[in-house]
Amino acid sequence: MSWRALNRKYFEPGSILLMVLGIAALCQPWSLALHRYGVTTILIGLVGFMVTSKIAPEEQRDEGARQ
Numbered sequence: 001m002s003w004r005a006l007n008r009k010y011f012e013p014g015s016i017l018l019m020v021l022g023i024a025a026l027c028q029p030w031s032l033a034l035h036r037y038g039v040t041t042i043l044i045g046l047v048g049f050m051v052t053s054k055i056a057p058e059e060q061r062d063e064g065a066r067q
Contacts, residue, residue, distance in 0.1 A: 018045030
């Protein structure tokens, strides 16, 4: 599996999940530690998503186009 395939399958959804977990950490009322690091978690996920979304997916080879 290439780096681009790993990025599309794991890293990009992982950064989205990290942002969602950061939002959930900000909204929960039980733990001050989670609330304290919620914005940091969102920012790390955002930077990760910005980096991973710039990596182009693998080009699909069209076997029927050859003549």
